[in-house]
Amino acid sequence: MTTDAKPRAGLEDVIVGRSAICFLDGERGILSYQGFDIHDLADAERGVSFEECCYLLWHGRLPNRAELGDLQTQLAAARRLPDPILRAMRMLPPVDGMDALRTLVSMLAHHDPDVADRSPQAQLRKAVRLTGQIAALVATWGRLAAGGGPIDPDPGLGHAANFLYMLTGRRPSPAEARAFDVSLVLHADHELNASTFAARVAAATLTDLHSAIVGAIGTLKGPLHGGANADVMRMLLEIGRDAGPDRAEAYVRARLARREKIPGFGHRVYRTEDPRATHLRRFSKALGERAGEPQWYALSERIEAVVRSEKKLYPNVDFYSASMFHALGIPIDLYTPIFAVSRISGWTAHVLEQYANNRLIRPRTEYAGPAYPQPVVPLDRR
Numbered sequence: 001m002t003t004d005a006k007p008r009a010g011l012e013d014v015i016v017g018r019s020a021i022c023f024l025d026g027e028r029g030i031l032s033y034q035g036f037d038i039h040d041l042a043d044a045e046r047g048v049s050f051e052e053c054c055y056l057l058w059h060g061r062l063p064n065r066a067e068l069g070d071l072q073t074q075l076a077a078a079r080r081l082p083d084p085i086l087r088a089m090r091m092l093p094p095v096d097g098m099d100a101l102r103t104l105v106s107m108l109a110h111h112d113p114d115v116a117d118r119s120p121q122a123q124l125r126k127a128v129r130l131t132g133q134i135a136a137l138v139a140t141w142g143r144l145a146a147g148g149g150p151i152d153p154d155p156g157l158g159h160a161a162n163f164l165y166m167l168t169g170r171r172p173s174p175a176e177a178r179a180f181d182v183s184l185v186l187h188a189d190h191e192l193n194a195s196t197f198a199a200r201v202a203a204a205t206l207t208d209l210h211s212a213i214v215g216a217i218g219t220l221k222g223p224l225h226g227g228a229n230a231d232v233m234r235m236l237l238e239i240g241r242d243a244g245p246d247r248a249e250a251y252v253r254a255r256l257a258r259r260e261k262i263p264g265f266g267h268r269v270y271r272t273e274d275p276r277a278t279h280l281r282r283f284s285k286a287l288g289e290r291a292g293e294p295q296w297y298a299l300s301e302r303i304e305a306v307v308r309s310e311k312k313l314y315p316n317v318d319f320y321s322a323s324m325f326h327a328l329g330i331p332i333d334l335y336t337p338i339f340a341v342s343r344i345s346g347w348t349a350h351v352l353e354q355y356a357n358n359r360l361i362r363p364r365t366e367y368a369g370p371a372y373p374q375p376v377v378p379l380d381r382r
């Protein structure tokens, strides 16, 4: 081992592997999946559906119509959850949505017909199945948590529209469905973010795919990662629906004066606007107006102006997704699980890539403990 290697806090900017899935340029604000720019993938006319995006991440190219049809059929089949999972869901105490998701995804492994099959074909089948199942799980969990009953999936709806239908019982308008669809595309992958790294580290031990995903879910939950979107909405609610932008400004200035972080701002990689925030800002405004609740966008806009001018920080993916999800009638407890509904595509793509060209991930630490060697003092003399 090289003795002059110096650790970098948080592995900032450290290259730890090669991947063909996602390219990020934090200086120029570029995000691309398999070479496709995120702005093109999210474009109103030329853009892709979440299902096409999944295929792209898993196969490295966009599907043709027949391939897309096959994938849609497989996803629709996976949305019918095994009965024991539905029963387990009802037996859980009233826990946080991410905790429920972690437990239930772990249980899904016991009901997966391919669980012990390590062939690339079986790993891909599990990736597709989990993508369909997690969406159904989160929507159904949301129903039960709100005191309603589960709603059967509608195989005629796309992944995004079906999720909103299974959650709310109402078929979304085309504008709502497309906005949510694009938000799933935007959240689908992000290079070696903390949860994807966790999944790859687990996969590199050659553990099973479900175990790697359970680790990723636990990692996504943290407030420095996916948990920030729920914190953003809690902050907006704390400021108050009728507060107005001036009150939002005073609130944020007070928090910054106390040296508190503002959720939804800053990023380890981006030094400019997060390209995902560009689209989510637009949806937050449009959907807020449609829902007759433009105030959340108005508060958000002012918060962004203050944080940008005071801290030179830009909104990240979690800032405007909060008010957008609120406008779609999604409860706060589901915001981070919805991140997982999308990110399962990226996690599984990375796990498949890791399996295909694996080496155990096992870095080192710089030792900072007591001097070596310490004498072992007998117990009665300590």
Ligand SMILES: CC(C)(COP(=O)(O)OP(=O)(O)OC[C@H]1O[C@@H](n2cnc3c(N)ncnc32)[C@H](O)[C@@H]1OP(=O)(O)O)[C@@H](O)C(=O)NCCC(=O)NCCS
Residues within 6 Å of the ligand: 010, 223, 224, 225, 226, 228, 260, 261, 262, 263, 264, 265, 266, 267, 268, 269, 311, 313, 316, 317, 318
């Ligand atoms: C995303 C995040 C974890 C990146 O962290 P990081 O690269 O380790 O950066 P640091 O936490 O070291 O922050 C660097 C500086 O910017 C400040 N900063 C970073 N994010 C901030 C925020 N959201 N609000 C206010 N100040 C912030 C820090 O206080 C620190 O300032 P200092 O040097 O004066 O102490 C961080 O920006 C953050 O905690 N954001 C809020 C949570 C969030 O939105 N997470 C979702 C990420 S997609």
